[in-house]
Amino acid sequence: MAKIPVTIDDKPLEVETGRTILEACKENGIEILTMCHLEGIGDVGACRLCLVEIEGINKLLPACTTKVAANQVIKTKTERLKKYQRITTELFFAERNHICAVCVADGNCELQDLGYKVGMDHVRFPYLFPQANVDTSHPMYVMDHNRCIMCTRCVRVCSEVEGAHNWGIKNRGIEVRVISDFDTPWGDSTTCTSCSKCVNVCPTGALWPKTVVQGQLVKQPKMVSELVAKRKMNL
Ligand code: SF4
Ligand code: SF4
Ligand code: FES
Numbered sequence: 001m002a003k004i005p006v007t008i009d010d011k012p013l014e015v016e017t018g019r020t021i022l023e024a025c026k027e028n029g030i031e032i033l034t035m036c037h038l039e040g041i042g043d044v045g046a047c048r049l050c051l052v053e054i055e056g057i058n059k060l061l062p063a064c065t066t067k068v069a070a071n072q073v074i075k076t077k078t079e080r081l082k083k084y085q086r087i088t089t090e091l092f093f094a095e096r097n098h099i100c101a102v103c104v105a106d107g108n109c110e111l112q113d114l115g116y117k118v119g120m121d122h123v124r125f126p127y128l129f130p131q132a133n134v135d136t137s138h139p140m141y142v143m144d145h146n147r148c149i150m151c152t153r154c155v156r157v158c159s160e161v162e163g164a165h166n167w168g169i170k171n172r173g174i175e176v177r178v179i180s181d182f183d184t185p186w187g188d189s190t191t192c193t194s195c196s197k198c199v200n201v202c203p204t205g206a207l208w209p210k211t212v213v214q215g216q217l218v219k220q221p222k223m224v225s226e227l228v229a230k231r232k233m234n235l
Pocket of ligand 1: 096097099100101103104105106107109110111112147204205206
C-alpha cells in the first residue's frame with residue numbers, strides 16, 4: 001500500500017493511504033479521545049470527541065471519519081481542542097441522568113473515565129433531568145435511557161456484526177432515543193437474538209445484564225473487535 005507524508009503533533013510520519021486520522025494516530029502511539037468509535041464497527045462521527053485541527057481548514061474535523069491526505073499538518077492536543085473535549089464531556093453528563101453512585105457501571109464506565117481524563121470537576125451547563133424510560137422488559141437485559149449518550153455503538157453492532165437490526169433511533173435533539181424494533185418494549189422484539197453484543201459494547205451503564213447490581217458491571221467491548229478480526233481472517 002502506498003504511503004503518504006503527514007505531520008501529526010509536529011511529528012513527521014509516513015501513513016498508508018486510505019487510513020483515517022484516528023487510525024494513523026493509533027498506529028503511531030498518539031492518543032485521541034473517542035467515545036462512539038469501536039474497533040470492528042463502522043465509524044459515524046457521532047460523539048465529536050475526536051475532533052482535530054488541520055492546517056488550512058477552518059472547521060474542526062472528526063479524526064475517526066476523516067481520511068489522511070498527503071502533507072496534512074494535524075494537531076490533536078491544542079488548548080482549543082481540549083476546551084471542546086471538556087464541553088462535550090460536560091454536555092454528556094448534563095443531558096441525561098448520570099448518578100454514578102447508584103449506577104451499575106460505577107467504576108467500569110468509559111464516560112466516567114472520560115470525565116476524569118478531561119479534568120471535569122463540575123458541570124457548567126444546566127442539567128436537563130429528562131424523564132427517561134428504563135426498559136426492563138427483556139428477560140436478560142435492561143436498557144436505561146437515563147445513562148445513554150447516543151453513541152450508537154449498540155445500533156451499529158446489532159446491524160453490522162450480529163445482523164439482527166433490533167436497534168434503531170427515533171426523534172432528534174434532546175428527544176432522540178435508541179429504540180428496539182419499531183419502538184416497542186425490548187422484551188417484545190422479534191429481531192433481538194439475546195447475543196449480548198450491544199450490552200458489551202455500550203460504553204456506559206445504559207445497557208446491562210439483570211444479573212449485576214450497582215458498581216458490578218464489567219463489559220467486554222473487545223469481544224466484538226476480536227470477533228470481527230477473526231471473521232476477516234475466515235477463522
Ligand atoms: S453511566 Fe457512567 S457516568 Fe453515567 S451514571 Fe453510570 S457510571 Fe456514571
Ligand atoms: S445504549 Fe449504550 S451503546 Fe447504545 S447508544 Fe446508548 S450509550 Fe451508546
Ligand atoms: S470517536 Fe470520532 S466522533 Fe466519536
